[in-house]
Amino acid sequence: MQFYKEKLLSPGQLKRLNEHKYSCTSVSLMDPFLQPWWNWLVSKVPLWLAPNAITVLGLTVNILTTLILVWYSPDAKIEAPRWACLLCALGLFVYQSLDAIDGKQARRTGTQSPLGELFDHGCDSISTVFVALSACIAVQLGYYPTWMFFQCFCAITLFYCAHWQTYVSGTLRFGKVDVTEAQFTIIGIHIISGIFGPSIWMTEIPYIDGFELKYLIGVMTVVCTLANLYSMFSVIFTGGVGKNGSTIPVPGVGTVSNFVAVIFYAGYIHVFVEFCRVFESGGVGKNGSTIAGTSVLSPIIPFSFVVVPAFIIYRKSAENVYENHPALYILAFGMVAAKVTNRLVVAHMTKNEMQYLDTALIGPAMLFLNQYFNFFIKEYYVLWLCLIWVTLDLLRYCSQVCLEICDHLKIRLFRIPTGGHRIGTSQTSTITEKNGTNRLQRNRLQKKHH
Template sequence: MKRLGEHKYSAVDTSWLDELCMKKFWDKCVTFCPMWVAPNLITLVGLIINLCTVLILSAYCYTASESAPSWVYFQAALGLFLYQTLDAIDGKQARRTGSSSPLGELFDHGCDSVSQVFVTLNVCYAMTLGAVPNGVFLISIISVIMFFAAHWSTYCTGQLRFSKFDVTEAQWMVISVLLFTAIFGAPMWSAEIIFGFQLRYIVVSVSLIISIIQIGGYLKTILSGGVGKNGSTVAGTSVLFPLFPLLMIILPFAMIYGKSNSSVYDDHITLFVLCFGAVGSKTTNRLVIAHMSKSELPLWDWIYLAPLALMLNQYYNYPFNEYHLLIGCTVYAYISLLIFCTYAMTRCDRRRGRT
């Protein structure tokens, strides 16, 4: 983290919705923020709003196969919209007040990595994907890969790039799904629309196609070579090296979910996704720090003990209750994530104070 304080934010935004209307809207919104409001406070408030609205929705849709009252979906849509708005104006507030810093960028990415888990749960709850075999886990995997791949490409190029269809468009798709469910009800997603295919299958299929195209774009950027020596990353390491931490996220949880002899992970899919998301969040945050500090990405992290414990429990024929162990691993994962984020923020703030 020695060079973290020297980092300068660099991004290219070609997002269709951003250019069409959202930037103008956000520019207007930020003018309502008092100059004394810290940008990180705006980010934190957005995260808390997103968390609270998802918790309310999860109370009604814990297995992602239940229907909730309309107002619950409305408040989740509103929560995501507010999060999106606050997440967009925090950087504008920082530039407006002259308080832009690596700490602010790191805090923003950290909150985004956690909120990405909540957004994933939102869409799964709204479309009752818990009723679809492997549906929630598949969406969770795609979500984690996309978020990680975006920062992987940044680690290679030194520049965060937003494509025509990116975060803003994806968030508006989720908001639209939530509003649709609020108006027409969750059972509408199981209605057969075209050739006997349920509406949710059609929407998920289209989303997967878009996601694959997006991931393909990231891979093209990565494989084109980085800005470092001989086409390496900003840290001078191989552009392929971040693949290993990504596999450390995906493969263990895929094995755990696929080899379970019980329905515990489907019955507690919210808990499972939260655990999976925490591991993905911390690994991605390590990648963000590696990019910002131009340092090598660590291969091992202690948070991997969470999926490792679940795997070993299966291997040794379940000496521990799967549900209780899942609770313990989820708590451990979030404690590990919290400690890491606190440590990283503190180090970054200290280094900023020295410059």
């Protein structure tokens, strides 16, 4: 697959990218306690190692450890080896730690740029798919295919909505229970599966007939999703009569396995609440629109082209392609969602309108048309073709966008310019933002640049 013949980013977008300022707020419960670990870890990283290299290294570890789990349990029903679950927990911890220090390394070396923010979010969009899938395999959710579908797409949707909210408000917001808390919860799930075996989640909770431990995960998922989505949509839904119709009137069971589902649903409800709060405050664009001056609801269209076909194809499959190959199915549609999310991040950083259609949708279209024409080709093979197409399309898009930005900013993607090493100011501060970006430190660094 060749690169695009035309530039993906216009001169106007690149100019607005230069003007982009990273804005983030965080009230995470766990981040303050992890700051000492992150600060110590980044102090051991050599100054010649580029921040983006740290990010991609963490993502690679996360993907490889998850794929080992997928290899042993592709249907999420087979009990994966305990060591594979423990390895997955370690891989996620490595990814989480490296993802937290890439920004710190950029400040240490004086190589902060919009490219670093884009690269970090792009890797996160891919990692979200693998992390959600690994958690489902660790608790053998393949026995509950609809629940597994919901669980994975909840995670993907929350990540997309977080950046949708950013597209509207201009600020990336992390709640009290957010990414870090979710990652360590899943690390805990992998550790429990590694110590006691994945079958532990089938244990029934005493005095609650038919309620398995894994159901707690489902409950946590629902609660956290609704809470965070509420917070995010509160920012989006209060847009004014801005460009492109930005105004929207809004009226004022007993086994151990089931128990885990409850915990996750609770967490998702919290995410939903936070999401809606942000939307209610309106966009930062003209008359309450997005930063690009577009409708605050416009990003829902491209994402619906991912989720809706995924559900329809799953339900209409005569060969039960999703039930028989859930990991492959989630990865295929997860890569499509990652591509759409990356385009949303680019639209936010370049203050540009987001296009509705995307070449990655050709993959799901293959499956849909194959069903429409009465399964001309075996669905399993079409699913593999879909995964290959969307993965190559995602890599092609991300590569070209990064290369265009590198060329515009005159920087290297994975290399630090000679003589560019610089140790930043003290890593500690009483005012700490996400992943250790503290306001005091940031102001000092900006003064040094000037």
